[in-house]
Amino acid sequence: MRQEPLAMFEAPEWARVVGVFDLETTGVDVTRDRIVTAHVGVLDADGGVLTARDWIADPGVPIPEGASAIHGISTTYAREHGRKAAAVVSEVVEALAGIFAAGIPVVAYNAPYDFSLLKHEALRHGVAPLASPSPVIDPLVVDKRYDRYRRGKRTLSVVAEHYAVRLDGAHEAAADAVAAGRVALALAERFAAWLPVTLEELHTKQIGWARAQAESLTEYFVRLGRIDPDDTVDGRWPIR
Template identity: 75%
Template sequence: MSHRPSDRPPLREVPDWMRVVGVFDLETTGVDVAVDRIVTAHVGLLDADGGVVRARDWLADPGVAIPEAASGIHGITTSHARTHGRPAREVVAEVVTAVRAVLDAGIPVVAYNAPFDFSMLKYESLRHGVPPIEDPSPVIDPLVVDKACDRWRRGKRTLAVVAAHYAVRLDAAHEASADAVAAGRVAQALAGRYAPWLPATAHELHTSQIAWARAQAESLTDYFIRIGRLEPDDRLDGRWPIR
């Protein structure tokens, strides 16, 4: 699916799930979801206008040194985390509880590049003996939806770039609360712009994203093989929203 608003679609109201959305983001010690650790987290709720109606933030002592490269991105140093952060197990348990509560209420949770955050949370849960969220649903991933709706748009698809494209303000990129809120507002912008082509319910959209993410991974794999970045037998993991 790839559509633009100028294609003059049939009229339809924006999806009901826009009335309230959950938002979820993690900042971590690195990008390996099975090895790296959570440093900060944010879980909140946005109303239909993108206003924050509930928000909670966490700072964890991950129990390992935070690499300088990671600190340079999110601004949290090892010293700061050890001094001000709470035990990692407590933070992980509370984040799992908060995310699960939103999902159990039937509210979709928005996470930009959802497989990273949900997979990281799963492996951290297993590490600390916390029952993990095995099959989160409904989830909305603005990265997947944007690629599906506007496939041929050139340029990067980082949160900062995509937020700017949809005129969503992002003042503090790579800070968990700012990223989470911006991702939620991007999801709402996508729903407003592409409502006629998107499924009417969050659960239907969740199911569609599973297929879209798989197809996007396959397409990117083929491209990487063509330019020599991957070997012909290698494939990118297209599982979504958790790997």
């Protein structure tokens, strides 16, 4: 049954300020692909941008045309305008660590992708990785939990539209990061009656929700014949 919001409940305390994080990359393999652009910022309770920082990296490998078509950064552009990947990775890790140290949650849409790819990039470049990023808020996981039976895709652009969040320039790191943060704030308001009150509990709950969602998706894919019965969808969260 779909849960409808109760107007008498206020958004949780943790929704007063949130960090945001997004990467655009050379591909979708978190162990092998590289960072092309990154954004780390902080939003207030109304979704206003308090701080914002952007990076363009030279990934050190050619950017496939398919990836360039999505985020608009070509190999030539990255080589001419990007900074060394090691420096970018180090600064992104440092920026996120600073937000976490301040007790501020970081919103990342489909968090295991961004945090896992960042971890492997850090290891590749000799940077100490964020081994256990926390607290993290993943609007994809939260939306699936509280509106499980809503039909349609759950891409950021579709979910942002559903929650009346404007997204200009989809697949651009800053635009995606800010939109994901504003979706998280919309979720905090709409489902305030049911969301965990503390960040620690919310983070822990998402670990279980993500695992259960992966198990359900595995069963669905097996029924469709997309994967073998012995295969599984990885449900580790927020990092793999």
